[in-house]
Amino acid sequence: DQQVKQNSPSLSVQEGRISILNCDYTNSMFDYFLWYKKYPAEGPTFLISISSIKDKNEDGRFTVFLNKSAKHLSLHIVPSQPGDSAVYFCAASSQGGSEKLVFGKGTKLTVNP
Amino acid sequence: GAVVSQHPSRVICKSGTSVKIECRSLDFQATTMFWYRQFPKKSLMLMATSNEGSKATYEQGVEKDKFLINHASLTLSTLTVTSAHPEDSSFYICSASSRFAGPSSYNEQFFGPGTRLTVL
Numbered sequence: 396d397q398q399v400k401q402n403s404p405s406l407s408v409q410e411g412r413i414s415i416l417n418c419d420y421t422n423s424m425f426d427y428f429l430w431y432k433k434y435p436a437e438g439p440t441f442l443i444s445i446s447s448i449k450d451k452n453e454d455g456r457f458t459v460f461l462n463k464s465a466k467h468l469s470l471h472i473v474p475s476q477p478g479d480s481a482v483y484f485c486a487a488s489s490q491g492g493s494e495k496l497v498f499g500k501g502t503k504l505t506v507n508p
Numbered sequence: 509g510a511v512v513s514q515h516p517s518r519v520i521c522k523s524g525t526s527v528k529i530e531c532r533s534l535d536f537q538a539t540t541m542f543w544y545r546q547f548p549k550k551s552l553m554l555m556a557t558s559n560e561g562s563k564a565t566y567e568q569g570v571e572k573d574k575f576l577i578n579h580a581s582l583t584l585s586t587l588t589v590t591s592a593h594p595e596d597s598s599f600y601i602c603s604a605s606s607r608f609a610g611p612s613s614y615n616e617q618f619f620g621p622g623t624r625l626t627v628l
Contacts, residue, residue: 438619441619444616496542500550501551
């Protein structure tokens with residue numbers, strides 16, 4: 396049973412346009428959500444996070460939106476740059492102090508010059 | 509940001525041998541370390557969670573006797589794949605967590621660069 400789903404395995408956008416990566420979750424106990432960026436043969440790098448008490452968090456070109464009723468979150472990158480090309484993982488965690496993260500399968504973003 | 513290293517980055521071994529992978533937090537003390545495994549085109553799957561000085565907590569389906577985890581200090585955790593077989597070939601990633609290592613109040617996890625294990 397996959398608790399965190401990223402239904403789009405890949406996404407291709409033009410440089411300068413907006414990239415929107417989507418993530419859905421099923422566990423209503425999740426209260427903290429994170430996005431990680433990963434290059435091949437490297438570990439994930441933290442990008443941005445959002446707590447369930449918020450519906451939006453912005454950091455430079457990256458904005459994460461959370462729709463709790465729909466159990467859906469999205470990562471917006473604008474403007475997209477070729478250096479943003481990577482695999483993006485959505486992850487979720489629930490209270491309890493374990494800090495255990497549940498990851499989606501990832502979406503490969505390609506930003507074309 | 510906080511830095512986590514892994515050693516070795518790549519290892520090739522014969523079937524039946526044991527392989528040890530080290531995970532170190534270089535500039536902070538990690539109260540908790542996590543070990544993940546990633547198959548090609550798959551998500552990161554949590555294998556186990558370890559807290560310094562205590563036994564690791566393994567996820568369902570992960571063999572404790574096969575994947576030995578030791579978290580002897582606040583900066584070092586090791587994963588030993590015992591009697592490795594070709595099906596153990598994978599990309600193993602560790603992460604370290606500390607309340608004081610990240611900018612947010614959440615116990616942010618910092619990931620190592622990963623170790624590619626190939627068992628012949």
